[in-house]
Amino acid sequence: xxxxxxxxxxxxxxxxxxxxxxxxxxxxxxxxxxxxxxxxxxxxxxxxxxxxxxxxxxxxxxxxxxxxxxxxxxxxxxxxxxxxxxxxxxxxxxxxxxxxxxxxxxxxxxxxxxxxxxxxxxxxxxxxxxxxxxxxxxxxxxxxxxxxxxxxxxxxxxxxxxxxxxxxxxxxxxxxxxxxxxxxxxxxxx
Numbered sequence: 036x037x038x039x040x041x042x043x044x045x046x047x048x049x050x051x052x053x054x055x056x057x058x059x060x061x062x063x064x065x066x067x068x069x070x071x072x073x074x075x076x077x078x079x080x081x082x083x084x085x086x087x088x089x090x091x092x093x094x095x096x097x098x099x100x101x102x103x104x105x106x107x108x109x110x111x112x113x114x115x116x117x118x119x120x121x122x123x124x125x126x127x128x129x130x131x132x133x134x135x136x137x138x139x140x141x142x143x144x145x146x147x148x149x150x151x152x153x154x155x156x157x158x159x160x161x162x163x164x165x166x167x168x169x170x171x172x173x174x175x176x177x178x179x180x181x182x183x184x185x186x187x188x189x190x191x192x193x194x195x196x197x198x199x200x201x202x203x204x205x206x207x208x209x210x211x212x213x214x215x216x217x218x219x220x221x222x223x224x225x
Contacts, residue, residue, distance in 0.1 A: 039057075039058075039061055040061075042058075042061070043104075044062065044065075044104065044107055044108035044109075045104025045105065046104075047059070047061055047062050047108070048062070048099055048102050048104055048108065049104065051096075051099055052099060052100060059096060059099075062108050063092060065108065065109070066108060066109045066112050067088065069109060069113075069188075070088050070091065070109070070112055070113065070116050071084055071085060071088050072188065073113060073116060073117075073183060073184075073188065074087045074088050074116050074119075074120055076171065076183045076187050076188075077116075077117065077120045077172065077179060077180070077183060078120055078123060078124070078172055079168035079169055079171060079172035080168075080172075083123060086123075087116060087119045087120055087123050088116060088119075090119050091112060091115040091116045091119045092112075094115055094119070095111070095112055095115055110198055113198070117176070117180060121176060124172070166221060167217075167221060170217050170220040170221055171183075171217065173220070174213055174216055174217070177209060178209050178212055178213035178216060179213065180199065181195050181199065181201075181206050181209045181210055181213065182209075182210060182213040182214070182217075184198065184199075185206070185210060186210070192206045192207060192210075
């Protein structure tokens with residue numbers, strides 16, 4: 036339909052509730068990249084992030100009547116994705132405890148590094164990236180979410196504070212604590 040691109044999130048949600056399934060596809064197109072990026076950074080695993088975002092869209096579809104059309108759809112979805120990320124991490128922890136198997140914090144078997152032109156440098160860089168991702172994923176949600184939103188997604192402290200229902204000072208404090216925790220886990224060279 037003409038004008039779909041300019042329709043507000045609230046208008047599209049109302050159309051979905053009235054039976055227009057294509058409107059939900061438009062909402063997904065508007066938000067999928069940002070939500071997947073957020074989930075990947077939260078979990079440290081691209082495949083798991085994809086699964087979590089898909090689960091979040093299913094949940095949103097079922098709960099769309101509870102969506103507040105005055106808020107951006109992406110903000111509502113980001114809350115659902117964050118909750119799904121927490122659930123995924125809890126499930127991975129339970130699997131590790133039950134299986135006592137060598138899996139990553141995201142619940143996947145550990146992969147061997149792929150060969151590269153300079154194996155030493157490639158391995159070191161990949162190991163650093165893995166360690167950083169795992170350290171970020173291991174942070175408590177209260178520290179991890181503000182850090183991802185501000186440092187990695189470019190949100191301002193004011194935007195982050197509004198989204199999380201915090202004051203800017205609380206966001207600033209959590210960012211300080213998150214960075215301190217990462218430095219402790221990774222060493223001061225990070």
